[in-house]
Amino acid sequence: MFETIINWFLPKKEKDIVDTMNKFLIVGLGNIGAEYVNTRHNIGFKVLDYFAKKNSISFETVKLGAMAQYRFKGKTFFLLKPNTYMNLSGKAVHYWMTQEKIPLENILVITDDLNLSFGTIRIKPKGSDGGHNGLKNINLLLNTQNYCRFRFGISDEFKKGQQVNYVLGEWDEVEKEKLPERLEVASEIIISFGTSGIENTMTTFNGK
Structure with a gap:
């Protein structure tokens, strides 16, 4: 309410700045198609799907992807799952x-x-693509590496020459059992990023 009153009296240009700073784009990386739904490479999609279900919001097809919106404490979270492939x-x-x-x-x-x-x-305010093709393309099109990223570990338990099959493979039984708890933490990270900022979020969640 107080924020609404402030916005009412602000000049239009300053209102736009306030509104813009309260918007957050949360991007989950993955590949579209039923064959990819439960693969390790699709953890970005899985985190957003979990968040959406938990908060009773739905994705709608939009240009270049699927998007859901969530409002919390004056912040608007745009949850984006690109449909362009990783x-x-x-x-x-x-x-x-x-x-x-x-x-x-x-x-x-x-x-x-x-x-x-x-x-x-591992949450970081910037960084290299680390060999990840999705991040590589984002770096290229944004012309910067200075955006926040939330890396979810999938480990490297694969034999030589099997990286692609491992990444595009499904979670094993032990991982499936532990995944819900990890998705809950990931959901908390999204809210923290928008309400507490990147530094506090890193302090609270890195290594958790």
């Missing part, structure tokens, strides 16, 4: 960042990471 994820991120006028610092990209053990969380 290697072209940047196209959807760039489009919706521009369309909704979302600042670079309010973008959080959720992706799998082979270099982290299963379920390990």
